Amino acid sequence: MEKLFQEGLGIAAGCLTTASYLPQVLHTWRTRSVEDISLRMYMLLCSGVALWFLYGVVIDSIAVMAANGVSLLLTLSIMVMKLRFGKGPIRAD
Template sequence: MTLTSLIGFAAGAVTVVSFVPQVVRVWRTRRTRDLSLGAFLLLGTGACLWFTYGLLMRDPALIVTNLIVGLLISAILVAKVRFD
């Protein structure tokens, strides 16, 4: 594995971990009133586009990171719709 790949996976791991506390809090408290639906829709769209770009470029770091981030954002969006 190259240094470039390691940096990509490290960046991906940090990005993924950054969403976990929000997902946990939303599902524990069932409170989403203060979360912006528009912001999370944009984040989800961005993750989907980055995932697609990763597939086209055959970049495992982009693919894995944005697949997981997309799932985490989806969990937040489902909670937002369900609990608001």
């Protein structure tokens, strides 16, 4: 029972954090405006999520791979839009 609660909590947490990037993808795609978004944040976040995906591969967990695979696609697309829609000289922050 306690194990079930733990698993449920982990699944809910994973779904929320993974889903969270979608509104930013849509927002940025619609507005094409990226000035307020930190490039450094998405560079670190994409690297971290990629390592979490690798962690899922190493511990052989489909759930960890799935959650972080989707997160990686979403955060990468935010980063690509930041680079693509950013105007003027590239600012690292």
